[in-house]
Amino acid sequence: MPSIGSLVRRPEVGSLIGMIAVLVFFSIFGGANFMSAGGSASWLNVASELGIIALPVGLLMIAGHLDLSVGSMIPASSMTIAIISGHYDLPIIVGILAALSLGLAVGFISGVLVIRTKVPSFVVTLATLFALAGLTLGLSIILSGSTSVALKSGPVAKLVFGDYLGGKFQVTLFWWIAIVLIVGFILNFSRFGNWILAMGGDAVSARNAGIPTDRVTIALFMSSGLCAAFVGMSQAILYNSAQVAAGQSFIFNSIIAVVIGGVLLTGGYGSVVGIVLGTLTFAIVNQGIFYTGFDANWASLIIGVLLLAAVLMNNTFRTMALTYSPRAKPRARS
Amino acid sequence: MPSIGSLVRRPEVGSLIGMIAVLVFFSIFGGANFMSAGGSASWLNVASELGIIALPVGLLMIAGHLDLSVGSMIPASSMTIAIISGHYDLPIIVGILAALSLGLAVGFISGVLVIRTKVPSFVVTLATLFALAGLTLGLSIILSGSTSVALKSGPVAKLVFGDYLGGKFQVTLFWWIAIVLIVGFILNFSRFGNWILAMGGDAVSARNAGIPTDRVTIALFMSSGLCAAFVGMSQAILYNSAQVAAGQSFIFNSIIAVVIGGVLLTGGYGSVVGIVLGTLTFAIVNQGIFYTGFDANWASLIIGVLLLAAVLMNNTFRTMALTYSPRAKPRARS
Amino acid sequence: AMADGAKIFVIGGKADDPFWSKVKKGADDAGKVAELTGGSVTWLGPQNYDNLGPDAAKLIRTALSQKPSAIVGPDWVPEAMDDAFKEVVAAGVPLIIYNSGGMDAAKRLGAMNYVGNEEYAAGLGGGEYFGSHGAKNVLCVNTLPGSTNTEDRCKGIADAIAKSGGKSTQLPLPSSSFGNPTAVAEAIKAAVLKDNTLDGLITISAGDANSAANAISQANVGDKVKLASFDMDETGLQRIKDGTQMFSIDQQPYLQGYLAVSLLNGFVNYGLDLPTKPVLTGPGIVDAANVEATLAGAAAGAR
Amino acid sequence: MTTPLLRLTGINKSFGPIDVLHDISLEVNRGEVLCLLGDNGAGKSTLIKILSGVHKPTSGRMEMDGKSVEFGSPRDASDHGIATVHQFGGTFPLMSIGRSFFVGAEPTRRWGPLTIYDRKRANEIAVTEMRQLGITRIDDGDRLVGGLSGGERQALAIARAVHFGASVLILDEPTAALGVKEAAHVLRIVLQARRKGIAVIFITHNVVHALTVGDHFAVLIRGSKAADFRKGEKSREAITDLMAGGEQMAELEAEIERFSATNDGHAPRDGEHP
């Protein structure tokens, strides 16, 4: 029996209000183009790539972990497919599988390091971030002699991973939707999802309650490695080339999207709907500014202020959800 | 009565061993140049600037906070002095004071936001990082029409903030030493230092114990703002120019240096000696590679591996310190 | 108010990049003319260079979705960006390629014209200047290794020097040094101390040249290692004037933005088209001979 | 006598250089409450963590129903029918009561081809089991645990263990933070479980609670088993001394009495404190 009262207490409401606010704002200042098919494609495409990474990063955050290594996972996987299927001309499927396997492998290593060493994942993945960036640069130069490699992929690979539908919408959009559904199912309807929430709430109690926390942790890191590798791989196919660059933008952007989406930085709380809304909000702000007459110089300022506003709003709604008591009486314990 | 046993249990030992290891390594592979005056200056200069920022960032981490905003504080303060004393030709002292005041102001804002909103400082300072970067860019273009401004400073300012002693050693080295002594005194010998440790251990208990946690938090953020502003300001004087796009690497570098130095990412534990050792270790690795015959492409890989090794070693020594019991008996409770 | 004039979209570099801020200033200044006739100029730049090709392709599509009158864009990573440019042309929107790609790219894509020079060509120009002034071993300092444009600059230097019998190596700096002038300076110093046959040194940006100047004076090799830079700022120009820097490679970024926008504004409003193709803005060399005039422009933020 | 449900033989446990448990042998029978007593730091929690699969013993042997077992993880232990309420934690502030109750053992149902978490059933069971413990204020399993009082949370953890305690129920100081009524409910639940034939291991520092429910007592002193006796075999004073780590409490109690008597009002009756 969902009433308005109980809806308002849904933690996602904060993120929803935020997204609607920026959407209305940019619809007004961005003119008709912003909401046209082409305009929507512009922020949806950005959202789809960020969103594919934000989802597993969000799950990790709910489970109490961070993954900074996605920042170098993307160039590492693009370079992998470009070197294998571009430089060495092997079939594209080999490159795709190699890139995705690399993602799984890096995630596996991060996960094992986190559970074995008990070092905070922030530090562990900071180390893998640097190590992987160094490896990508060094190996690319050794193998291909260059830091930028071209990749020609056949029509099938293009269609599946790197094409525009209607000339505008990247196919990654559909991948994103698929992953949203999968992750949403996992978090809300599967036992695994309950384990993730419990681990973020209290890792020791979760282990004591019989949750195989080690396996869950490794699985989560592998999924974030896989998704980052997927984005890198599909970018290489879409743009017919790959470059080495030690990227920091996806690191913070994915965290920002997830936090705007109402996930608690310290773990134990969050929702897939929220992450999707946070990703959309971030993408709208990031791209919307180009549709307005504002000077793009102020983009960072707007993102910073937005982040703070979003987090404050989420906090309010989370507190509401926490103090929710089914009796409408004013006294707590009546 | 310091015995070898009790020395080994000093938590700084891990960091010391780490520093000696990289020093020996690069002395062997870096040849005579590395340990010459010029070579030492090379990593000492880098260490001094990083160290000036790492010290307050380390104090913050001990108190349970992170400050990512140092990354845009540095360009903000260099642009401030360059625009005021370079573009508008006001006396250099005005620029210096304005730059340092800006640092204090930004730190104050971060601190107030953290204590008022109770949002994790990672998120708050991520927001100030973006907001300040946007402000710096936007205002620089409005005020000076450029993102890079030249600055001519007089001999006194040069001598005090931006010069090389013996043609090699930056004066920031002496500032660093001074700040090390001050911060070391604060952490080890002052009541304030005890408060910082207590806050990081358990913020609620610390407040209940009568510590003015709000004031301490604000003071710590202001000191990290001030130190970052100091580095930005002295870089502008040293290099006679300021650029908007600078400083972002200090975000992770300062955290890495502090963590290598044995400070617990989650707060409550750390030492100034450790932070200094961590800073030196990081600087040696970051610069040492250029003295070796190795391909500089691998620098990031080495930094990543080093970080992980250092943290593991620190964990070991921290555990030793924790299980330290003055009786040498094997039974815990005899 | 913007209904009838020329709505011109300019794709360019990062907003806080000193080089691109000059291009933007040129575009904005030309935009003032467009505004007089009810037009507008909108600048689209990526937030960083991590993902240059894909990000720029997205910006082109972002521009196209706003029903522009004309688009200006650089062809940094042809593999990644050409499809997007072709969509622009297919949609009947006038296109000018500028800054990189060259006339080849403009022809291939069906663009009206090309304004600017190429990173590689600029590198060649610098390499030739070094060669003709007797440099045999030049270090190219790359603080953004892995980015196509900076790699091209260093490659141009190396290829041109090789022709005159010298050699050039690249010094790639890790991302943990980016934006930290001291780390850059000290790394350069190390490299200079390590290889005492170096006689030339060039940085990929004006800011890095400030670090390099400090490195050279610290290492005490000022009389042997000649400093040069891609692009320039006031501090660098001052060094050229004082004789502590040999030259800067100038591609007159202001003109790239200014000319490209002006050309398109004229075309959209009045059907004007220039027979000169391509319109080259560089590479020019700024050295002691012409530094005075350049300084004046730099003070205004245009050079 | 029949084989005990659970038998420990010669269990040792060290954390690095620190020996915490020393050669513990113990038997736990069906339908009996074993009270594990001992001073602070005696090793009680460590011992039950071994029984619940959190720690592995450094050496020693564990048997269930006469068969040797080894628990690699808490999950192994719960698969053997051992349910534990640990001394601290055990609930998840930001999860709903239903989810928190079933963490690690979620009920599922079919939904088309998929197996999904059965929220409705989980909530119902959780609320019902909480009622059994006298927590009648809670009627909505979707409420977040963070909104409950400390005592209510403790009750949630106990309700969970009772629900899953197929053959062994371990409670580590379950009543420490509870009010008198809630504590009484817990004692009642323990006795109910015993009646159902479940073996209960009950840790407490409260002599009265121990005497109320215990059939069988084991006392740890500094990691070694100092005593092992059945109900009625020792006097309350002897038990109190053992719980105090083997020291004579009489002197301390006399001192307290002296202090207490200096004021007006009557001193507590003999033998009831502390």
Added chain:
Amino acid sequence: MTTPLLRLTGINKSFGPIDVLHDISLEVNRGEVLCLLGDNGAGKSTLIKILSGVHKPTSGRMEMDGKSVEFGSPRDASDHGIATVHQFGGTFPLMSIGRSFFVGAEPTRRWGPLTIYDRKRANEIAVTEMRQLGITRIDDGDRLVGGLSGGERQALAIARAVHFGASVLILDEPTAALGVKEAAHVLRIVLQARRKGIAVIFITHNVVHALTVGDHFAVLIRGSKAADFRKGEKSREAITDLMAGGEQMAELEAEIERFSATNDGHAPRDGEHP
């Protein structure tokens, strides 16, 4: 009668929409122990958090020595001579015993022109005060708190409060996690403090502990003061019922007894449980 040391009049406290305390009036006298009793969630901790400056009352008046006071922070309260051991936490695992003991009130000494933290003195005092509480195993103030057992940590927090409790000492369930001996030491300390003329506020769920030390009892039920009486004015059974939130415990106790009696051994003597 003389003016009470501490007088509360009409204290209310709400957290947002939730009313936790309702019109509480209370007096605390020098040299007396006030036992604050009540069910889980009754509001005891909230009330003492107001007294110790952690929370501000929504409305109401606080007086010390007849003068109206307001505490803006815990520091204000401790400057007025109020020392508190809160229910949870209070120690810092990664700090040394000496530093942890003196957090927020560090002893200093001159060192040349500088005032520095006096480590030696801090360690000495901390170790001595712990001894007073019966913790004799600890003789090095440089040891880290993280290496202590739960009971030892609780003792450290209590020792600290005793040391700084100039005029009022507040203990929120100090004995909950303690063994019988340690608990007895705490009771002794409480009585010693009372003899020194300190006013003590003591929260507990243990009837025996309450009766041992209390001169004066106040019972909270659902945030309101339900009873306020002196030692000897009410029977133990009545007090137990009040502690259970005003419900009749007799029925529950009878049920437990029934369960307990079905086994061999003797049931606990009347009136002692739970």
